[in-house]
Amino acid sequence: MTEKIDKRLRAQAFRQRLTRALGDSGLSQSALARQTGVDRSTISQLLTDEGARLPNAHVVGACASALGVSADWLLSLSDRPESAAELLAGSLSLTEAPRALVDERIFDWHQEAAGYKIRHVPAALPDMLKTRALLEWEYAPHLGRTADQAIGASEDRLGWMRQAQSDYEIAMPLYELHCFANGTGYYEGLPLDLRLEQLQQFAVLSRQLYPRLRIYLFDAKRLYSSPITIFGPLLCVFYAGSHYLAFRDRDRIETFTTHFDRLVREADVTARQFPAHIEDLRAHIT
Numbered sequence: 167m168t169e170k171i172d173k174r175l176r177a178q179a180f181r182q183r184l185t186r187a188l189g190d191s192g193l194s195q196s197a198l199a200r201q202t203g204v205d206r207s208t209i210s211q212l213l214t215d216e217g218a219r220l221p222n223a224h225v226v227g228a229c230a231s232a233l234g235v236s237a238d239w240l241l242s243l244s245d246r247p248e249s250a251a252e253l254l255a256g257s258l259s260l261t262e263a264p265r266a267l268v269d270e271r272i273f274d275w276h277q278e279a280a281g282y283k284i285r286h287v288p289a290a291l292p293d294m295l296k297t298r299a300l301l302e303w304e305y306a307p308h309l310g311r312t313a314d315q316a317i318g319a320s321e322d323r324l325g326w327m328r329q330a331q332s333d334y335e336i337a338m339p340l341y342e343l344h345c346f347a348n349g350t351g352y353y354e355g356l357p358l359d360l361r362l363e364q365l366q367q368f369a370v371l372s373r374q375l376y377p378r379l380r381i382y383l384f385d386a387k388r389l390y391s392s393p394i395t396i397f398g399p400l401l402c403v404f405y406a407g408s409h410y411l412a413f414r415d416r417d418r419i420e421t422f423t424t425h426f427d428r429l430v431r432e433a434d435v436t437a438r439q440f441p442a443h444i445e446d447l448r449a450h451i452t
Contacts, residue, residue, distance in 0.1 A: 177220055179242045185213055187233040187240070202228035259412045263405060271410065273323050275397055276330070282398025283333040285426040289393040289405055291346060292336050292381075294324045297367050299360050328371075332398075334379045335437075337429040339386035347447040358451070365448040369441045380437035384429050396423055 188198060195213070199206040204225060212221060212229075220226070220241070230237040238244035261271055276284070286292065293301070301317050309316045327334075345351040349361060372381055384391075393405035402422045404411040413419065435443045 173220075174217075176242055177215075177217065180220055180240055181213060181215070183235075183240050183242070184229060184233075187229075187235045188213070191233045193232070198229065198232055201232040204228070259414075261410050261412070263408055263410050275395070275401070275403065275412075276323075276327055276332070279332060279397035279400050281331050282400065283335065284398065285335045285337075285396040285423065287337050287391045287394050287426070287429070290342060290352060291338070291364075293320070294327050294334075295368060295371055296324075297360070297364050300356075300364050303356060303360060328375065328379075333377075334375075335426070335430060336379070336381045337391065337426060337433065338381070338383055339391075340383045340434060341386055343383060343444075343447065347451045361451065362448060365444050365451075369444040369448070372437070372441050372444070376437065381440045382430050382433035382437055383435035383440065383443070384433045389429055389432060391425065391429055394422060394426070396426055 188195070191198075193201070195209045196206050199209045202209070202225065208225070212225075221229075223237075226237050226240055230240055236244060263269070263271075291300075296304075298317065298321065301320070305317060346353045346356075347361060347365060349356050349358070353361075368381075372379060394402060395405075396402040396419065399416070399419060401412050401414045402419050403413075413422075
């Protein structure tokens with residue numbers, strides 16, 4: 167809640183902030199008058215008048231726009247001088263998502279969030295738990311001659327992520343794992359031995375790394391989630407195929423954290439049940 171202050175003090179704060187913004191902008195009083203469409207004498211009065219009156223909203227807004235600050239800041243309603251557009255630009259970013267494993271951008275985010283809980287809904291199966299054979303089957307056709315080098319570098323990063331101090335919660339739809347186990351859909355043509363090896367790795371790692379790694383399976387008929395990673399309180403990142411959409415403002419991060427927590431709360435297979443579920447799948451596939 168905004169603190170109520172005396173009108174005279176608010177008017178004084180307005181003059182001080184307007185003077186500061188004008189100085190930072192490099193504009194003269196005459197230039198500011200031209201850009202705001204008011205007389206120069208009006209600008210001079212705004213900067214020197216010792217009275218308790220504030221200018222009307224149109225003048226405040228015009229000055230804020232011309233000086234590249236927010237009207238709320240000029241009026242002491244906010245401690246952030248950035249304009250709304252600058253605040254939005256700082257809280258939202260769009261970066262290219264190459265068809266690769268752990269690219270530089272993803273790895274930077276994981277390093278930045280080291281020590282925080284990382285919540286993850288993968289686009290398919292979680293890369294950080296895949297065998298090298300599955301990585302080669304999935305990525306080598308798209309990486310060309312650099313496949314071996316790229317997969318080797320990514321394995322190092324995946325190893326770092328598994329050994330980092332962050333807790334990982336991973337939520338996946340049940341059908342994704344069942345399609346993998348049976349070699350259907352996206353996984354059509356994946357040899358049985360690779361599927362068995364990968365399922366074994368899931369079972370082993372989910373036991374070895376628990377409780378720092380917790381994997382949940384939810385029913386996509388009841389719940390839906392796009393691919394998303396929430397890096398503690400720092401940012402949440404959506405995977406949109408060709409790009410990552412990253413948010414850093416607290417309200418959005420809290421909203422999608424709540425969304426992820428619902429996936430966990432309503433999971434059909436909990437983290438404790440996950441290894442046994444994997445072994446049951448492994449025992450019944452052919």
